[in-house]
Amino acid sequence: MIEVDRLTKRFGKTVAVEDLSFRVAPARVTGFLGPNGAGKTTTLKVMLGLARPSSGSAAIGGRLYRDLDDPIRKVGAVLETSNYHPGRSGRNHLRVLAAAAGLPRSRVEEVLELVAMKDSARRRVKGYSLGMRQRLGLAASLLGDPEVLVLDEPANGLDPAGIRWLRDLLRSLADQGRTVLVSSHLLAEMEQIADDVVVIHRGKFVAQASTAELAARATTRVRVRSPQSERLGELLVGEGATVEATDGGVLAVREASPEQVGEVAAANAIVLHELVSETATLEETFLELTRGETTS
């Protein structure tokens, strides 16, 4: 369980995170979403004891990261800022971390196997692709077999096959009862990976919902085009629908099904040139959510 409680982080006069509160439940993959610069990495840094909050707190299992007895066995984390010595091999990078954490060398081989990097582990990191670096970061986060995983943009640089692989891995980790928090600026990515999403924008909380709820929240509308659009609009409003007229005789109708629109048109002998049911994608819902926050 991760609890962020009224977290605020300022850098001089800039407010990176403002009064942010949310909870991340175990046994689920939670997406931490927001456009670039929304304050995701800053929040994660405070959570991981790498930055001090200006006020509020972020606790993992009820304790601050720096108070955890053996943090790498409780929390595995990869941050965007995590980097590697270019001249060190992937395996040696992990060996250094394992040594610092007092973990056996055999664990290094296990996590390399887990992220399918055994073959490239001998190579120096400077020759790695972005996707390989992501896998190495993930391997590092799994070293201590932690209950909580905090991953900053882990899908960055992965190809579609890589994203599928990541999804399956995170799914299996969550199914084992672990808490998995994954940040991203791309909703489409999270749609595939996360059970829940927490959306922030400009450092502020916007929404928290399950991915399914968010999808349900995505409004359905009917797009209808008619040479008699004005008349049709009036009739539909009379039936209780919300109608928005756009250019070229096109109406965007909400709170009415395509069947209802068709029947109203037929009953009144109105010619239709187009009748389509449209569902806003999660991406549009997300944009709407964050846009609302911007204008408010």
Add this chain to the structure above:
Amino acid sequence: MRLVYAELLKIRTAPWTTLTLVLALLAIVGLGAAGTSNDANSGFVISPESDIINIAGIATIFTLILGILAVTWDYRHGTITQTFLVSPRRERVIVAKLVTALVLAALLTGLALAFALGIAEVWLGDGFQLTRDNWNHAGRILVATLLWAVLGLGLGATLQTQVGALISAIVWFLVVEFVLVGLGSKIWDIDQYLPGEALREFASSGDQGRLGRATAGLLAAAYAFGFAALGTLSALRRDVN
């Protein structure tokens, strides 16, 4: 202890910078020791022992750099994030880096002294006799190099940028102190209190110093540990970027 082992493993698995430092030091010491031995053989130098030991004193510059690198290479390569994730008690990381820097500095200085003395011994044979005073001198050089490793670590942890810390050290010791020594002798003799001057007086073979060897040594130690304290505070308080 496991943090110290991890720090040593970091160096072992990416050893080129450290090896370059060792080779550069040995080259300078080797050339210096050979030159002095040759002069002694030709009768230009009467008692070459303290000169030979002084040559190994160049190691202070190298251990200063080593101290800076011990902490800044983690910042430079962004590996500091993972170092602090494994050990969020940052003071423990700094202590581990300090121990590592001291171990390496002692090895480096030991190697430099052994190399210089070895060359002189082979070159001069019976003409090269080390006295108790010479051994004390060598011991002070070892202490001086350890102090400067501590100073380097403190400077690196304070500034947290490798290039910044290296340039600051070079500019301070080669330019600022040089100018201040020139000026200082005219203004209340402040030059003797400068870190480089204090260390020089402590580690020198002669007894011509103005502060006295013990005071100079304590002053140099105060600079080194003062910076180490400042660096630890800086590492504890600042956010990781």
